[in-house]
Each structure stands twice: as structure tokens, then as C-alpha cells.
Amino acid sequence: MSKDLVVQFGVFYALLFPGVFGFVPSPTNVSVVCHNFVNVLFWNYSNPTEPLKFGVKVEPYESASQTVDTSQTYLDISSYSRDADDDYFVFVTAHDGQEKSENVSIRFTYSKDYFDEKKHKYKCSLDFPALNTSVHKDVIEVSFQHPFMLHKQDILNEEFKYTITHDEQKVLYSCFEDEELCTAEIHLNQSTAGQCVELKLEGMIAGIPSYTYRNVCVPQQTPETDKTGLIAALLGGGTIVLFIIMGFVWLLWRKLSRIPIIPEFLVCRNVIPGQSPTTQAEPTAISQMTPQGYTHLLKEEIFSYANTILDDTVVDLTEVSEEDMDCEDSEGFGRSSDYNSPKFLQEMSPGDITEGYGPRPPVL
Numbered sequence: 001m002s003k004d005l006v007v008q009f010g011v012f013y014a015l016l017f018p019g020v021f022g023f024v025p026s027p028t029n030v031s032v033v034c035h036n037f038v039n040v041l042f043w044n045y046s047n048p049t050e051p052l053k054f055g056v057k058v059e060p061y062e063s064a065s066q067t068v069d070t071s072q073t074y075l076d077i078s079s080y081s082r083d084a085d086d087d088y089f090v091f092v093t094a095h096d097g098q099e100k101s102e103n104v105s106i107r108f109t110y111s112k113d114y115f116d117e118k119k120h121k122y123k124c125s126l127d128f129p130a131l132n133t134s135v136h137k138d139v140i141e142v143s144f145q146h147p148f149m150l151h152k153q154d155i156l157n158e159e160f161k162y163t164i165t166h167d168e169q170k171v172l173y174s175c176f177e178d179e180e181l182c183t184a185e186i187h188l189n190q191s192t193a194g195q196c197v198e199l200k201l202e203g204m205i206a207g208i209p210s211y212t213y214r215n216v217c218v219p220q221q222t223p224e225t226d227k228t229g230l231i232a233a234l235l236g237g238g239t240i241v242l243f244i245i246m247g248f249v250w251l252l253w254r255k256l257s258r259i260p261i262i263p264e265f266l267v268c269r270n271v272i273p274g275q276s277p278t279t280q281a282e283p284t285a286i287s288q289m290t291p292q293g294y295t296h297l298l299k300e301e302i303f304s305y306a307n308t309i310l311d312d313t314v315v316d317l318t319e320v321s322e323e324d325m326d327c328e329d330s331e332g333f334g335r336s337s338d339y340n341s342p343k344f345l346q347e348m349s350p351g352d353i354t355e356g357y358g359p360r361p362p363v364l
Contacts, residue, residue, distance in 0.1 A: 112207020162203035
């Protein structure tokens, strides 16, 4: 048997019985899903056996490598690739006992500084932060947290730039990590009322892309939902009513201020202040034995007091009607007075005769 024939048979049996000759096939279709800093490795294997194991080696560019074995055809390597700023080489090897296959490698990174389209088959990404949307008439308000606040990765501690596309118009926005919320306003046309609109948001931070879609329905503006006109009408009407009331009160005050105040002695009241309306001052009895000097002094005080009251009371008698002067109380001052009574001679003392008013005294 020639040497070439022996080699051919050896290759044939090695392929037919790989375990006998120490030949272990390599894993195939190795891939990685790196999203939101969760990194999961996947691969396929054509002929797994019971004792077959897979060795996964994660080798960062800037730190030491780590190796882990598994019997599954996938592995979460997030704990071995925590630093999003680093570049990672991953090697997968199948081994059956002491026999090992050739390794199959893959490379991935989140960092824009390391990413190379020719060397990195997979592009890591982030989800766009969760959106909060609200509609106010013809404006959609959008708000969300900065990616750094969600993931706490140093690589994200920078400006977040994003675009919002609506109605074939793309607008650029940005926000920083120290802002409590990233906010944006999308102005709508009036024709969108009662319809749902689609918003497309695309962001980029540290070279890591993110995107999301959101459908927002704009309610139809109806009198029940749009109360702006009603509130304005109520405020305007209330202001007008207030001015009308103020004008009415002012006119009423002006009218009342022109009504003259009728003195008390014209409405059946006593002239002397402080006395009860039903009480009439008792006439001062002058005895025949009163000295002449005291009598003259008393008369001067009475006339002076009456003149003082009349000077302090200014009355337009033309405005007082006869009904006002005609009082039910016949003892009132407005009906009669001692000064309207006939005169009579009064002997004050022997040889001293003077004139008086009022009823004539009895003749002693």
C-alpha cells in the first residue's frame, strides 16, 4: 500500500470518527447582542456530545482577560465587559475532554473611539429613554431622562443630541446630564386635531445610537375641552357687572347726599339737645318776688341761648312742607311757642313792671 493511500484513509477515518483521532469541530455563527450594556454571546454547534464543553475567553483591550466554561450555546458576558469605554475580543472554543477545537473570535465595543466598521461586525446600541408625552391644544410636549441618569456609565456623561421627525420635518435638540429632564415641543398644524401622529426620535451619545417611535393622538378641540373662551367671557362679564354696581352705588350716594337734613325742632322735637322727643321743657316760673337784677340777667341768658341755637341751625324753610309742620303732638315746639303768645304786663317787684309772653297770670 502506497504512502499516499494511507494518508487518504487516515483523513477519511479522522473525519468519520473525530473523537478517535482527537479532532473537535469548532463552533459556528458566533455573534453578540450588545444592547443597553447587556452583552450576550451566541453560537451554533453541529454535533454536540454529552461531555462537550465550550470555553469563552473575554479579552478587553485595556485590562486582563477572563475565561469561563459553559455547556450551553450562549453566554451572558455583561459582567466581563462592564467598561463601556473598552474594546473587547471574544474567543469561543469547543473541547471534549483533552481535545480542543480551533477558536472562533468576534469583536465588539460601545466606544466610538474603538469602533471600526471593518473590524467590528456588530454595532452596540442603546434604547432611547422612556418618553413622556402630553398634548396641549396644538403642541406636543416630550420629556425623558438623560441616558446617563438611567445607566450610570461614565461614557454617557456628556451632551445627548437627538432629532425628532414629524410630518417629514426633522428638528435637532440636545440636553446635558445635569438637567433634570430633557424636554422638547413639537408644534402641530390645526389639521391634525382629532388624528394620531407618529414621532420618530433618534439619538446619539458617545457614538452610541438610539432610536424609538411613538404615536400620539391629538384630541379634537370642542367647547367641552376648550374652555379658554368661556373663562375669558366670564372674566369680562364679571368686570362689567362690577363696574355697573360701583356706578350705581356712586349715583345713589350722590343723590342721598343732596337731601337736606331737617332740624329736630321742625319735626316735633325739642330745640334743646339731649331732651326726649316727648318731653317739653317746663316753663321757668318767675315769682313776683324775684329781684329785678336777677330777672334781667335770666332774660338775657334765655335770649342768648335761643339765638345760639338758631345761628347753628341753618334751615331752608321753603323746602319744609305744611305736612311736616303739622305734627300730631300739639305740645311740640313746631306748633306753637311762647313768643307767639300775647304780651302782658308783669309786676316783678313793687314799682317794677315789665312785659312778658305767654298766658296771662292770674290776678292775685
